[in-house]
Amino acid sequence: MIRKPLSLVAASLAAISLAVPARAETNFGQVAMHVAYMLQSQHYSHRDFDDDLSAKLLENYLNLLDFRHVFFTQQDVDSLKGKYNTTLDDHVLMRNVSPAIEIYDIYKQRVQERLDFVKKTLAAHKFTFDSSRTVELKRDKAPYPKDVAEQDKLWLDILEENMLQEKLVDEAKVEEAKKKAEKAAKKAEEKKNAAAAGTTTPEPPPAKADEAKKAEFAKDEEKEKTPQERVLKDYERLLESINENDQEDIVDFFLSSLAIAYDPHTEYMSPAETDSFxxxxxxxxxxxxxxxxxxxxxxxxxxxxxxxxxxxxxxxxxxxxxxxxxxxxxxxxxxxxxxxxxxxxxxxxxxxxxxxxxxxxxxxxxxxxxxxxxxxxxxLKEKLANAEMLVTPPEMGKQLKLGWINLSSFYADMEEGTVSTTDDVQKLLARLMKEKIDGLVLDLRGNGGGSLEEAIRLTGLFVPAGPVVQAKDWQGRISFRECENEKAFYDGPMIVLTDKTSASASEILAAALQDYRRALIVGDKSTFGKGTVQTILPVERFMPFFAKKDRAGNLKVTIQKFYRIAGGSTQLKGVEPDLVLPSIRDVLDIGEASADNPLPYDTIPARKYNLFTEKPWPLTELSKRMTERVKTNPEYQYIGEESKRLKERIDRNVVSLNLAEREKDTADTKARREKQDEERSARAKDIAAKTKDGGLKVYHLTLDNVEKPELILESDFTREQSTGMRMAKRDDDEDAEPAAAKFPYGVEPMKLEAVNIMRDLLELKQPTTAKADEPQAK
Structure with missing residues (x-):
């Protein structure tokens, strides 16, 4: 899947980005040629850039520009295929990127034509929203409209869906405004009563002149646009965005389309994208x-x-x-x-x-x-490793102190070595161990990977010296990497939480700890399934000395496949957990198997390694206890019901253009969610009434406070302390509460179940450390 959107960017860490040099007159035809040669010689497949890949490049490029298949017609596609299906390789290897510019210009023209159609239709057509028609939600696999007449018919449905969506948004705004007015009136009445009773001091009124000035400015700046104006503005913005792309941007799209023809994780990166990486x-x-x-x-x-x-x-x-x-x-x-x-x-x-x-x-x-x-x-502190300590209440049984490390990526400063995931985790872990935790959960949910070196080093905090991961190059040569710590920094009970988005370095770590029988893996049915290794090669290194190469960019290219020390690959299959929890992600189109051109799954011989524990996990009993809790936990019933509805919607892949039907669907969804929230709130109140000492306590640790003498309760931790950033207040901030606060015990279901699984593990007795002469894993 190509991840270079042409649509407008909603938000960015723009102002805190790295420096970008002034643009030089780089010969992008020469850049393209060298990228093609680099792919042929450096990629794991060592595949020639031939006519077959030329056709794949064209398909990828058209899909990148028109991923919903609504701007090009089949006539356009047939014409371009007739001209370029087997010749793009020749053009690129001859330093010619004019086909990329030509196709992009056709795309711009088609978007302009659609914008003209949108203007004409919005001005003349009356949308009644009372038909029985539907429109496809996901069109990336749909055929292109065969000609302009069929395209106009398709776009009439698209515009009706756009207008219907805006109408529903307006209805939601009216309802939200009504709720806010009711809340404001209630608060004002409470303040008035409190002031009359003398229990509070009235706030001084704001300066009338200032308030009038702000209100007048806001009125001018935020005039409510009609649905037609909002829809038209969206398409005008799209065309503006497309027109602003220059030759460098277009070649970036084109070379990215070529890179992913080799595999999903090979990518051409422009200088700006390299900075972001x-x-x-x-x-x-x-x-x-x-x-x-x-x-x-x-x-x-x-x-x-x-x-x-x-x-x-x-x-x-x-x-x-x-x-x-x-x-x-x-x-x-x-x-x-x-x-x-x-x-x-x-x-x-x-x-x-x-x-x-x-x-x-x-x-x-x-x-x-x-x-x-x-x-x-x-x-940037928000994405750095952080930790929590959970202290269970008496109602849950014997008190447990559970360490919890949140890790969203395997970050590292590869140039200066001043930033390290492993060093940060070790600091947090040392403090948790000082607090005498009974067990540890390493939360890798949502962790898409990062530095291979950090994954290996981090594994070494939990197992003594030994192999961590194997790799195979295009010639079939097998190598391995090992952690070098003489003994584990932490050797206590351990759970690793994963989900479908845990990928790459996360899978290396989870697989190693599973193979060593070091940690119990808990999560979705499998992790992402990315079993490939990439390196970043500056394109300028492969260009002639005299060439202009300031803007040549970089190629992130797959050079190896990695394998577990037990011999299997995580490619496509991912890491299957020891205990599977229900998850809505299991019905989503997520993972390596859903990407285009993934490398195949295979195996290599296992390495010799000593198991960390001498007895297998008591999985039968652990699974039995977990299943009993999940069956009686309404939260997992909600997940099951929502997963079923989502799967049916994905399979249908259409949405109604009938307003009454959509309003009914919206009302049904709202009623169902409100009912779930009411039930959840009632359970939370019931549990809170029965708990002593405030229930489950959660303390928050960051790299800033890890060495301070007193632990800080999560409830006392501000968003500014967590993110290192002061954020603008939104309209809904005043009544907002942390997402987990609405759940019983104040923690989300998977987290609470991890606490329960750790308790089971401790009750069933953690397996003892294996002897040095223990038979090796197969």
Whole structure:
């Protein structure tokens, strides 16, 4: 699947990104040729870029541009296939990227034609929403419309669905406004009664002039658009986005289409994408330290990193809008109506350089001020490893102290080595061990992987020296990597939580701990199934010395397949847990097997390794106890029911264009969710009434407070402390509560079940450490 969207970006960590050099006159035809040669010589398959791959490249490129098959007609596709199906390889190897530009220009023309159709139809057609027609939800596998006449018919349905969706949004807004008005009236009445009783001090009224000024500005800025205007604006934005892409962007799309023809994880990365990848690995960057989002076509400050340049230097506030950007003393460039990623490029810069921004302050929207900020290093804390300690109440049995480590990625600074997942986890783990935890849960749910080196090192915290993962290259040569710790840093009872999105490095770690019989794996039916190893190769290294290569980009290419130490691969199959919990993700189209061109599953010989424990897990009894709890837990009944409904909807793949039917579906869904919330709330209250000492206690640990003497309760931990960022307040923030707070004991179902499984494991007696002469695993 191609992950380079052409649609507008909703939000970005733009202003805190790395520096991007000024664009040089790179010969992108030459770049394309060298990328093609690199794929042939460096990819695991060592497959020639031939006519078959030429056809696949064309198919991928058309799907990237028109992933719903609504802009091109079958006539367009047939014409392009006749011209390029077996010749794109020849063009690319001859340094010619003009076919990519030509196809993109046709795409732009088709989008313009559809926009003209949208304008004409919205102005002239009356949508009644009373038919029995339906429209497809997912069209990536659907045939292209055969000609313009069939395309017009399809687009009439698409527009009716767009308009119907906007009508439902308006109805939801009216209902939400009514609820807010009722809440506000109730609060006002309570304040009035409290003030009359003398139990509170009335708040001073805001300055009338200021309030009037803000209200007038807000009225001008946020005039309610009609459904027709909103639908039309969306398509106008799409065309604007498409028109703003230059040759570098187009070649990026084209080469990405070529890369994934080899396998789903081989990718061509532009310089900007390389910067984003480095940021995700290091969790630090050079910038101003602000989170940007688009609101009414203007970049708005939605978050400020605590301790970052914008925070330290002051002047910039949450909800301020950026209307212009200038580099140093240069002239301002107007940024209103500009794409967010373009604004991002302008705000980026080198450490110590200055960016000036023209701002409409949130405190005085009608005013304008200029702010200068010196860029500097920013640490992104939100995605760093963090931990919790759960202390169970007496009602759950003997008190347990359970350590819980949350790990969303395997990050590392591969250049300077100043950032390490393993080092961070070890700090957290050391504190948990100091608190004398009875067991540990390593939560890898949603962890898509990262550094292979960190996965190996992290495994070494839990098992003594030995093999962790095997790898095989294109020549069939097998190698292995091992952890080198003389003994495990933590050798107590351990559970690893996984789900369908746990991938790559997560699968290496989970598989190794499962093969060593070191940890019990609990989660969805399987993990993602990515059993391949990638390396990043700068394209400029393969280009001639004299060539312009400032913007040549990088190739992330699959060079090996990795294997478990027991010999099996995680490719396609993933890691199957020891205990499977019901999950809605099991019905979703997620995982390596659902991607295009995945490499096949195979096995290699097992390595010799010593099991960590001498007896197998008591899986029969553990599974029996877990199944009994799941059967009687309404939360898992909800999951089962919702999974069934979702599967039926996915299989149908159509949605009604009848307003009455859609309103009924919406009302039914709302009633079902409200009923679930009421039942959940009643259970939570019932349990809270029966618990002593406040129920299950959860303490929160971060790398900032891990060495402080006192633990901090999760309930006392602010969002700013968790993310390291001050966030703009949303309309629904006042009444919002943490997602887990609505559940019994204040923890979500899978987390609570992990606590129960750990208790079972301890009661059934954790297997003892294996002897050195224990027979090796098969």
């Amino acid at each position: 480095n940021i995700s690995m290091k969790h630090k960057l050079v910038g101003i330290g602000a989170l940007l989002g688009l609101v009414d076509d203007v970049a708005q400050i939605q978050g400020i990193v605590v301790g970052g340049p914008a925070d330290k230097q002051g002047g910039l506030s949450l909800n301020d809008k950026i209307t212009g950007v200038a580099q140093g003393d240069a002239d301002f460039v107007d940024t209103k109506y500009m794409k967010l990623n373009k604004i991002v490029d302008m705000i980026r810069g080198k450490d110590g350089s200055t960016v000036r921004m023209r701002i409409n302050p949130a405190s005085d929207p009608g005013a304008t001020k200029i702010i200068s900020i010196v860029r500097g290093e920013v640490e």
